[in-house]
Amino acid sequence: METGWYQAAFERELSDELTATDLGPVPLVLVRTPDRIRAFDAACPHRGAHLAHGGKLDGAAIVCPFHGKRIQLGPVGRYRAREHQVLGYGGMVFVGLGEHCDNGFADLLDKLTVSHLFIPGFSLTVEMAADWVIENAFDGTHFRPVHGIGNEPSLEVVPAGLGDELTFAVRGVFLLPPSPWRRTGGKPTEVPFLAKAFSPHVVVTEIGGQFPYTAITAATPLPAGGCRIRFSVAVLADGQESLPTEQARRYYRYLLESSRAGIEQDIPIWEHLRPVEPDYDSADHTVIAFREFCAKFRTEPRCAS
Ligand code: FES
Ligand SMILES: [Fe+2]
Structure with a gap:
């Protein structure tokens, strides 16, 4: 557990x-x-x-x-x-x-509540261990082959602050293809991101650039194996008190649909993974560090299967 x-x-x-x-x-x-x-x-x-x-x-x-x-x-x-x-x-x-919950997650959600609007998103069930789904945010070399982004973002581990040992964060820059929401003249654009895990099952990713937003990805293990992914976003509220405009609603839909399409690109890889002893190379340092982070949450040794 x-x-x-x-x-x-x-x-x-x-x-x-x-x-x-x-x-x-x-x-x-x-x-x-x-x-x-x-x-x-x-x-x-x-x-x-x-x-x-x-x-x-x-x-x-x-x-x-x-x-x-x-x-x-x-x-x-x-x-x-x-x-x-x-x-x-x-x-x-x-x-x-259990323990290991006092790590700033509640504070982050509190802060987002003040400045952002939460858009609860979609759920997907996948035949994949939950921590692999969260690990994806920290696997820099998969973004180009699986998701077609224009670069291989070199990810940098953000040093944990004092009392922050129960979080794990990396930052990097994506080269994203043109989208209808960025005025880039049809050119790819550099978008900084910061992904922070609050457990092996929850990662919050700040995506910067012209239209910044925050993605909240959770992967909850199912009793018989596999997991339930739940994905939501938080967007800047911009002081809007009233109902979102039709354009804002289209933007939220676009964010959720494009994120869902991104996860669907990962699924064929996840669902056909074979258990091998990993042979990591130097670009996998963030994956290795994420695995070490996850080990802090394990309360009993896992049975070898
Ligand atoms: S009252 Fe709950 S199991 Fe008996
Ligand atoms: Fe992915």
Whole structure:
């Protein structure tokens, strides 16, 4: 099991008071109350029934569907459900498992809330380990062959600040093909980016240039293997109080659709990867560093498969 931040859901997936979700092998119940979303272990502490499958929310407890005990959502009572940290921002629901969550992710989302508008995006299920999906942001040599960008961005690891050991960041510059949203006279354009992982399952990428935006990519392991990718963006709010204009809406759609197309370019590679002992070269230094970062979140040795 890995600790740290995961995206457990989009808020729109929570249609009921109790929703089942899984963070890899950890089944959770998300509880929707009028003022917030909470996350608890789903296994009933009596004998393990899944509280989201037939359980009923009753005040500050869930009535278990198996033997009808009241499983308390607070600190008092014989049977209590263990609670996990939740960050609900812009239609995204993040859950922090165990330690290793105090790494500035909540502060970043807080800051973005002030200056940006969150656009909750799309989900995709892929047959690939979640940390490989996040690793993609740090794999500088795949961008040209897989995504057709015009250069091989040489990525530089951004030194972790004090108290920042539980994040991992790189920066670089992409040479991007012309897009309808950049006035470049049809020429490729240099776009700086900064990708920062907050766990093996969440990376936030700031893309600069003429129309800067922030991409939030989460990959949440599924219990039977593979993962669920959830992708969203945050765009500068520009002080707009009112509804976005039609042009802004088209731009958000373009960002999400082009990002989805980018992920779809990765999928055939991911889904046909064979397990080999990697033979890294010097350009893979950011991948190696990301792997070392991920190891900090592992709480027990993985079984060799
Ligand atoms: S398993 Fe939940 S009350 Fe028995
Ligand atoms: Fe990629």
